[in-house]
Amino acid sequence: MSGSGSGNAPRWMTCPICQRQFLASESEALPFCSSRCRLVDLGRWLDERYGLPMPPEEASEEETDEP
Numbered sequence: 001m002s003g004s005g006s007g008n009a010p011r012w013m014t015c016p017i018c019q020r021q022f023l024a025s026e027s028e029a030l031p032f033c034s035s036r037c038r039l040v041d042l043g044r045w046l047d048e049r050y051g052l053p054m055p056p057e058e059a060s061e062e063e064t065d066e067p
C-alpha cells in the first residue's frame, strides 16, 4: 500500500540560464544549476532595470476629460 516510489526519485531540472539539465538535489542555487548561473540571472535583471529609460506605463486610462 505504498506509493509508486515517488519519494526518492531524482528530480531533473533545466537551468533557465545555460539550459543544462541537472539534479535538483545537487544544486545549491535552485532553480539554477549553480550559484554561477544565479549570478548571471541577477546580472541580467539589474541590467534590464538600469537599461530601461522609463518605467512602463501603468494602467492610467481612466482619465476622462468630461466636464
Ligand SMILES: [Zn+2]
Pocket (backbone or CB within 6 Å): 015, 016, 017, 018, 019, 020, 032, 033, 034, 037
Ligand atoms: Zn546553469
